[in-house]
Amino acid sequence: xxxxxxxxxxxxxxxxxxxxxxxxxxxxxxxxxxxxxxxxxxxxxxxxxxxxxxxxxxxxxxxxxxxxxxxxxxxxxxxxxxxxxxxxxxxxxxxxxxxxxxxxxxxxxxxxxxxxxxxxxxxxxxxxxxxxxxxxxxxxxxxxxxxxxxxxxxxxxxxxxxxxxxxxxxxxxxxxxxxxxxxxxxxxxxxxxxxxxxxxxxxxxxxxxxxxxxxxxxxxxxxxxxxxxxxxxxxxxxxxxxxxxxxxxxxxxxxxxxxxxxxxxxxxxxxxxxxxxxxxxxxxxxxxxxxxxxxxxxxxxxxxxxxxxxxxxxxxxxxxxxxxxxxxxxxxxxxxxxxxxxxxxxxxxxxxxxxxxxxxxxxxxxxxxxxxxxxxxxxxxxxxxxxxxxxxxxxxxxxxxxxxxxxxxxxxxxxxxxxxxxxxxxxxxxxxxxxxxxxxxxxxxxxxxxxxxxxxxxxxxxxxxxxxxxxxxxxxxxxxxxxxxxxxx
Numbered sequence: 001x002x003x004x005x006x007x008x009x010x011x012x013x014x015x016x017x018x019x020x021x022x023x024x025x026x027x028x029x030x031x032x033x034x035x036x037x038x039x040x041x042x043x044x045x046x047x048x049x050x051x052x053x054x055x056x057x058x059x060x061x062x063x064x065x066x067x068x069x070x071x072x073x074x075x076x077x078x079x080x081x082x083x084x085x086x087x088x089x090x091x092x093x094x095x096x097x098x099x100x101x102x103x104x105x106x107x108x109x110x111x112x113x114x115x116x117x118x119x120x121x122x123x124x125x126x127x128x129x130x131x132x133x134x135x136x137x138x139x140x141x142x143x144x145x146x147x148x149x150x151x152x153x154x155x156x157x158x159x160x161x162x163x164x165x166x167x168x169x170x171x172x173x174x175x176x177x178x179x180x181x182x183x184x185x186x187x188x189x190x191x192x193x194x195x196x197x198x199x200x201x202x203x204x205x206x207x208x209x210x211x212x213x214x215x216x217x218x219x220x221x222x223x224x225x226x227x228x229x230x231x232x233x234x235x236x237x238x239x240x241x242x243x244x245x246x247x248x249x250x251x252x253x254x255x256x257x258x259x260x261x262x263x264x265x266x267x268x269x270x271x272x273x274x275x276x277x278x279x280x281x282x283x284x285x286x287x288x289x290x291x292x293x294x295x296x297x298x299x300x301x302x303x304x305x306x307x308x309x310x311x312x313x314x315x316x317x318x319x320x321x322x323x324x325x326x327x328x329x330x331x332x333x334x335x336x337x338x339x340x341x342x343x344x345x346x347x348x349x350x351x352x353x354x355x356x357x358x359x360x361x362x363x364x365x366x367x368x369x370x371x372x373x374x375x376x377x378x379x380x381x382x383x384x385x386x387x388x389x390x391x392x393x394x395x396x397x398x399x400x401x402x403x404x405x406x407x408x409x410x411x412x413x414x415x416x417x418x419x420x421x422x423x424x425x426x427x428x429x430x431x432x433x434x435x436x437x438x439x440x441x442x443x444x445x446x447x448x449x450x451x452x453x454x455x456x457x458x459x460x461x462x463x464x465x466x467x468x469x470x471x472x473x474x475x476x477x478x479x480x481x482x483x484x485x486x487x488x489x
Contacts, residue, residue: 005317024133030309030460034453042449049445053438055325059431060323062318066332067417067424069311075242075415076307077300077407078397085296087395090273093287099276100288104397106272109388111290114255115271118282121213121250121264124151126159126221126234126241131203135181139227144183144221146192150209150247151218159235165216175229180205183232183448187221194219208233211247214262218247250277292387301379304406305364305372308339315339331417331424338413340370345409346402347393355389356382359406362390 080086083415084253088108090100097117164170171192175183180198184207187196194211213218223229225236234241254269261269264277306470315336318326326332343359343366350357360366363378366473383390396405401412417424 015289028464032053034456034460036486037456038449038453041452042400042445045445049438049442053435053442056431056435056438058325059329060075060428060435063329063332063424063431064313064425066318066326066335067428068315070335070410070414070417070424073307074407074410077304077394077410080296080300081395081397081407086293086300087391088290088292090270091289091291091362092243093289094281094284095278097277097279097281097284097286099278101274101276102271102272103267103272107388108272108290109292111270111273111288113288114283115275115279115288116253116282117277117285117286118253118258119248119251119279119282121262122245122248123213124218124247125208125210125244126231127209127244128207128241129201130206130231130240133180133204133206135179135198135205137180138178138233139180139183141175141178142223142227142229144175144232145188146173146187146190146194146225146228147220147222148173148193148216148376149218150215151219151220151236151243153243153246158376159220159238159243162218162236164220178228180207182231183207184289193217194221213250213264215247215249215260217262230457252277265345293391294383295389297383297390297394301359301362301364302374304359305374308342309371312336312339316370329424329427331422331427334422335413335417335424338416340366342370342406342409342413347405347409347469348389349403350397351389355386356393357389359393362393413484 041132084102087102087106088111089102090108090111092098092100098115108341139300146167147162147164147170149162151159152161153159171190173186173190173192175186177183184198187209194209196207196209198205200206203333209219209221211219215419219234221232221234222238223233249262250264251258251260252269253259259269265274268273269275270305273288315332318324319329319336321327321333343364345359346357347359348357356362362382363375364371365375367373370413394403394407398404399411400408402409416422420426420429
């Protein structure tokens with residue numbers, strides 16, 4: 001195609017050069033005449049092609065906007081749900097001691113619990129005691145054995161007891177780089193449940209090894225007797241290291257019952273609540289309660305209606321029977337029908353008589369022009385009577401157009417729109433192909449115009465040649481007549 005275009009362009013350029021030299025004999029402006037004739041010949045095709053290209057470009061732009069808009073509509077609701085602003089949240093009377101958050105899908109109405117944090121879960125941290133070391137100090141090579149269990153220490157940090165946990169396997173760590181840094185690297189490379197680092201103070205570099213929280217996550221790290229790696233031993237009676245902290249469980253009291261947990265974050269103590277322990281405060285009770293998102297739900301309903309109406313205006317303009325860019329697009333019309341029916345779509349399984357299951361039940365009504373409006377009085381009444389049902393409509397994270405909340409209904413519409421088979425995404429693909437086809441047609445039309453210009457140029461060149469010959473003959477005859485007349489005198 002490139003070669004053809006180049007050849008055509010060269011021919012056209014040559015033709016224009018010929019045209020510029022024509023007309024000298026006849027006095028006719030062949031250049032202007034050629035341009036006008038070619039323009040007139042291809043005017044209808046050029047205009048039709050230009051109009052179609054503009055139309056397809058507008059279709060691509062509008063369809064892309066609608067597809068993005070419904071996706072944004074759906075994702076915005078998902079963001080609200082994930083943020084917890086549309087579901088009942090647990091409250092903590094002292095957030096400096098513990099933080100409470102809702103587990104996804106939890107129903108926390110009526111939540112009430114009293115918790116005392118007596119002790120936080122701790123992780124064992126051990127440090128070597130040798131002085132004068134650097135990261136490059138050679139300790140030695142060989143094997144270190146890492147075992148997990150329950151450890152104890154005296155006030156000085158010396159490990160006084162260690163009982164291995166039979167449910168946790170020991171790990172052999174091979175040290176091939178005998179420097180202090182090499183030992184730390186080997187421990188970390190094993191990824192066995194402890195981490196090592198080098199800390200430096202006025203006494204030099206020391207190896208620090210730290211485990212995870214929980215009483216049975218204490219550990220010993222020992223080398224065989226006689227190995228140079230005994231210098232970094234961590235274990236019962238070891239003099240080469242000391243414990244900064246001993247591994248231990250969190251200890252809390254829930255409504256008078258003492259319980260322990262291996263970590264400071266857990267979701268299995270109070271149903272539907274994730275608890276993060278932040279500080280121990282024996283003797284002080286933290287009360288857990290709940291906070292309904294009444295204002296958040298009202299705002300969500302009004303925000304939905306506002307966004308819906310804005311999107312409907314765009315769809316109505318795009319599908320206008322007279323001037324709509326996408327008036328014949330079946331995917332856009334299908335999305336429009338799905339959106340218009342969303343107020344009557346069942347968004348939750350019906351419970352007791354009177355409980356809301358649709359947006360219409362919440363007070364979202366459809367006006368004659370298809371826009372939505374919120375009956376604030378109705379919404380407030382339903383929220384007061386059936387707060388859990390309203391919350392379920394807006395906080396359900398399921399998928400599917402029916403009985404999976406507003407999120408499920410919007411997600412279903414957005415998913416359909418994103419389909420390249422029968423959705424708006426498919427329309428965009430189709431219009432893009434049409435745009436490519438029109439570009440090819442434009443190229444062919446340009447080639448046809450160039451060819452026509454070349455043919456017309458040759459025709460005018462031949463005409464000019466004949467006119468010049470006739471003019472030469474005329475001049476010759478005139479000269480002969482003049483000569484004859486001169487002889488007669």
